[in-house]
Amino acid sequence: MTEQPLPEGATTTLPPQSANGTSPQLPLAPSPRKSGRTRTRISGMRTNLVAGFAVLIVVMIFIIQNAHAVSISFLGAHLRLSLAVALLLAAIAGALIMAAAGTARITQLRRIMRRDRRTPPAS
Numbered sequence: 001m002t003e004q005p006l007p008e009g010a011t012t013t014l015p016p017q018s019a020n021g022t023s024p025q026l027p028l029a030p031s032p033r034k035s036g037r038t039r040t041r042i043s044g045m046r047t048n049l050v051a052g053f054a055v056l057i058v059v060m061i062f063i064i065q066n067a068h069a070v071s072i073s074f075l076g077a078h079l080r081l082s083l084a085v086a087l088l089l090a091a092i093a094g095a096l097i098m099a100a101a102g103t104a105r106i107t108q109l110r111r112i113m114r115r116d117r118r119t120p121p122a123s
Contacts, residue, residue: 063088 066084073079079086 059088 063082063084066087067082069080070083070086071078071080072086
């Protein structure tokens, strides 16, 4: 790759290219905000509360529309409860299982990082 000569009187603010044809990375300039409003933790919390309230309304509609009772048999236990409650309990159980799996993986990675910090690098 050859350097192009600059026109007469033109200047550049970029650093020269290195031997392998790449130039050093320049720090990115902060992008100007499109609106004059700044985001704060409270505004984010308010947004999350509104979204949570909307989800709660959808869940309440689901429970009201699926209020009829069903028979459930699981590992020898026989229950009769609302279809919506049974589905919500199943969803909660699934979320808890996924949270437990994620926590186990994070704990495993932290132990590995801690062990690697303690052992000196081999020379």
